[in-house]
Amino acid sequence: MAVIPLERKPLSFAERTYLPAIASGLKTTLKHLFAPNITMEYPEQRPAIPPGYRGVPTLVKDPHGREKCVSCQLCEFVCPPKAIRITPGEIPADAPERAHVEKGPQAFDIDMLRCIYCGLCQEVCPEEAIFLQNQYSMTGYTREEMVNHKDRLYELGGTLPDEHFKWDKKLDAEKHGNAH
Amino acid sequence: MIQPAKPADLVTVNIDGKDIAVPKGTNVIEAARLINVDIPHYCYHPKLTIVGNCRMCLIEMGMPAVDPATKAPIMDPATGKQKINWIPRPQIGCGTNVSSGLHIRTQSPMVKDCREGVMEFLLINHPLDCPICDQAGECKLQEQSTGYGRGYSRFVEQKNVKPKRTQLGPRVTLDDERCILCSRCIRFSKEIAKDDVLGFIDRGSYSTLTCYPGKTLANNYSLNTVDICPVGALTSTDFRFKMRVWFLKQTNSIDTESSVGANTVVWSREGAIYRITPRRNDDVNDTWMADSGRELFKSVKSADRLTAVKVNSADSALDIAINAATQLFKEGGAAVVGSGRSSVEEQFLTKKLADALKASVSLVSRVGEGDKLLVSADRNPNVRGALVTGLIKSLPSQKLTDLAAAIDAGKIKAVVSVGEDLAAAGLSAAQLAKISIVYLGTHANATSVAAKVVIPTQSVFEKNGTLVNQQFRIQKFARAVPAPAGATDDTVVLAKLAGVAATDIASVWKLIAAEVPALTTMSYANIPETGLLLDATPFAALPFVEGETLHYKPTAPVAATA
Numbered sequence: 001m002a003v004i005p006l007e008r009k010p011l012s013f014a015e016r017t018y019l020p021a022i023a024s025g026l027k028t029t030l031k032h033l034f035a036p037n038i039t040m041e042y043p044e045q046r047p048a049i050p051p052g053y054r055g056v057p058t059l060v061k062d063p064h065g066r067e068k069c070v071s072c073q074l075c076e077f078v079c080p081p082k083a084i085r086i087t088p089g090e091i092p093a094d095a096p097e098r099a100h101v102e103k104g105p106q107a108f109d110i111d112m113l114r115c116i117y118c119g120l121c122q123e124v125c126p127e128e129a130i131f132l133q134n135q136y137s138m139t140g141y142t143r144e145e146m147v148n149h150k151d152r153l154y155e156l157g158g159t160l161p162d163e164h165f166k167w168d169k170k171l172d173a174e175k176h177g178n179a180h
Numbered sequence: 181m182i183q184p185a186k187p188a189d190l191v192t193v194n195i196d197g198k199d200i201a202v203p204k205g206t207n208v209i210e211a212a213r214l215i216n217v218d219i220p221h222y223c224y225h226p227k228l229t230i231v232g233n234c235r236m237c238l239i240e241m242g243m244p245a246v247d248p249a250t251k252a253p254i255m256d257p258a259t260g261k262q263k264i265n266w267i268p269r270p271q272i273g274c275g276t277n278v279s280s281g282l283h284i285r286t287q288s289p290m291v292k293d294c295r296e297g298v299m300e301f302l303l304i305n306h307p308l309d310c311p312i313c314d315q316a317g318e319c320k321l322q323e324q325s326t327g328y329g330r331g332y333s334r335f336v337e338q339k340n341v342k343p344k345r346t347q348l349g350p351r352v353t354l355d356d357e358r359c360i361l362c363s364r365c366i367r368f369s370k371e372i373a374k375d376d377v378l379g380f381i382d383r384g385s386y387s388t389l390t391c392y393p394g395k396t397l398a399n400n401y402s403l404n405t406v407d408i409c410p411v412g413a414l415t416s417t418d419f420r421f422k423m424r425v426w427f428l429k430q431t432n433s434i435d436t437e438s439s440v441g442a443n444t445v446v447w448s449r450e451g452a453i454y455r456i457t458p459r460r461n462d463d464v465n466d467t468w469m470a471d472s473g474r475e476l477f478k479s480v481k482s483a484d485r486l487t488a489v490k491v492n493s494a495d496s497a498l499d500i501a502i503n504a505a506t507q508l509f510k511e512g513g514a515a516v517v518g519s520g521r522s523s524v525e526e527q528f529l530t531k532k533l534a535d536a537l538k539a540s541v542s543l544v545s546r547v548g549e550g551d552k553l554l555v556s557a558d559r560n561p562n563v564r565g566a567l568v569t570g571l572i573k574s575l576p577s578q579k580l581t582d583l584a585a586a587i588d589a590g591k592i593k594a595v596v597s598v599g600e601d602l603a604a605a606g607l608s609a610a611q612l613a614k615i616s617i618v619y620l621g622t623h624a625n626a627t628s629v630a631a632k633v634v635i636p637t638q639s640v641f642e643k644n645g646t647l648v649n650q651q652f653r654i655q656k657f658a659r660a661v662p663a664p665a666g667a668t669d670d671t672v673v674l675a676k677l678a679g680v681a682a683t684d685i686a687s688v689w690k691l692i693a694a695e696v697p698a699l700t701t702m703s704y705a706n707i708p709e710t711g712l713l714l715d716a717t718p719f720a721a722l723p724f725v726e727g728e729t730l731h732y733k734p735t736a737p738v739a740a741t742a
């Protein structure tokens with residue numbers, strides 16, 4: 001590799017006094033003294049989360065407060081760090097309103113120590129039951145605390161608006177459809 | 181079914197421009213399969229009669245043109261070859277047997293249109309509840325609508341509503357909405373299981389699969405209908421909603437419930453077995469297996485599984501237990517009770533152990549009623565293996581009367597039992613108390629309770645090995661799941677007890693090849709997945725208990741079943 005020797009320019013008299021450098025530093029300080037504040041007093045102050053933010057994955061219920069997940073396990077399959085673990089279960093034939101859905105998760109665990117917030121689970125979900133929402137801070141003292149179980153996932157997820165009501169339509173067809 | 185054909189029986193057909201010689205009587209689907217051309221189908225099954233009702237296998241076919249008057253070939257001036265007269269309408273591949281000179285197109289625009297049309301009709305009333313359907317992942321309708329379907333639906337009317345969650349029998353649940361009316365299950369029940377209980381009722385789009393009134397699909401082969409159902413209509417009540425199939429690891433295994441040795445696939449995930457399905461072997465079980473064999477895995481995780489090595493009822497370690505057993509043998513008067521459930525390798529090592537101890541060997545026979553299909557009368561899967569390895573010379577009896585007499589006479593002081601419950605085999609509690617028992621087994625029983633040394637071993641799903649079935653076909657099974665902590669491979673325990681230097685199955689097979697005349701050229705690795713037929717002539721005179729089953733006819737006179 002070629003070495004190019006550079007001659008260091010001697011400092012001028014003004015530079016040797018350091019005064020211009022001090023003045024320019026003070027100028028920057030003074031500018032920020034009067035500029036609007038952009039840092040935040042976290043955790044008392046929290047930022048507004050932009051739409052499309054990928055926070056902690058959560059399970060959501062439909063506007064009637066019913067479980068949407070049917071435990072198809074596609075999120076478990078697609079999850080790159082294998083953070084999701086589902087135990088499928090059968091909805092009993094005598095369950096009111098839900099018997100025709102037949103399948104729902106018995107247990108649904110997301111290990112937040114493994115989760116990489118990629119959002120593939122949300123993308124793959126055929127029932128629109130799993131969403132990465134605004135929650136971004138997960139803390140705990142033990143590994144077990146960092147695993148979100150089904151109850152916690154529904155607590156975090158809450159209810160999101162639904163446009164399809166797929167299973168209501170199915171129940172409707174069963175009652176008034178082409179059955180003979 | 182394709183029989184091996186003499187060259188004279190071969191006919192040359194042209195599939196998508198490729199000439200291939202196939203046996204006469206082969207249908208177009210099977211002929212195309214030989215050159216890896218997939219002709220999609222639902223109702224056709226190689227082991228069932230052909231009905232041609234799904235219309236998915238439509239193909240275009242034609243014959244070389246000849247002049248009607250002179251029978252001279254008509255040449256096509258454009259190509260210089262004989263002209264092909266294509267039939268203007270599509271034909272079904274399953275119902276068309278090949279003939280010499282037949283030309284088939286499976287990729288033409290007409291065939292593509294036909295497939296798209298058939299798929300569209302099949303999907304009209306299909307509920308598309310793939311997220312909750314257990315068939316998802318192994319569903320022909322999913323695969324073929326992706327491969328050959330139109331990709332979108334033009335159907336705006338309401339879909340049919342049919343019964344869901346119908347219990348057809350103790351093990352089969354039916355979802356009628358998903359049914360595409362291929363009638364495979366009906367044909368299976370009628371032709372193979374000989375229990376004709378299924379049928380369609382109602383007409384047109386209301387057609388519904390159902391059981392004959394007052395009957396249920398309860399025969400011991402009912403779960404085969406689930407296997408052959410191309411969609412998720414027939415589902416196994418046991419496996420229903422347990423696990424998606426794409427998570428499951430498939431391991432080739434052998435059904436150990438009887439000496440038929442049906443080939444199976446064990447489906448497991450993370451050390452837990454979820455289901456067992458048959459594996460095709462045209463010489464043993466075709467594509468079927470009995471329902472009873474599918475439940476064998478449930479004992480793997482049962483509560484009475486032995487997991488702790490015990491010496492005099494105190495927890496111990498394997499090497500200490502081996503030493504304790506060796507001490508017991510030193511007192512003399514040892515006997516070995518081998519097992520017809522052990523693998524060939526274990527029986528070979530049992531023989532080595534018996535030779536080392538100069539002990540007598542007995543086996544316990546288990547006889548049930550054969551069902552003339554895939555459960556034979558001999559419920560030990562590997563009695564033939566004991567004969568081949570020389571562990572026994574004659575067929576075992578059901579009770580250990582000779583051993584009992586020897587114990588009463590005080591000749592026997594120590595007994596090694598390889599997984600056999602001596603109490604169930606006819607020894608009384610007093611006789612068990614008189615002897616020191618070394619028990620190698622998977623589950624707790626009266627013998628393990630009475631034993632001085634208990635060494636937990638592995639079930640058939642947790643180890644590698646081979647079994648010799650009633651046809652003298654040696655077939656191998658592979659380890660599907662890890663054994664519970666504390667359970668040791670039987671071959672390791674037996675090798676240590678016998679003082680044989682063999683640590684894994686390959687080294688055991690080196691010894692077997694050197695010492696067992698019938699198996700000299702073999703190793704575990706070179707036994708094919710469909711098994712290898714051994715020479716049965718040395719044992720032809722023995723009165724085996726099996727009656728006739730699928731692909732098996734007894735050669736010697738059948739002994740009276742107890």
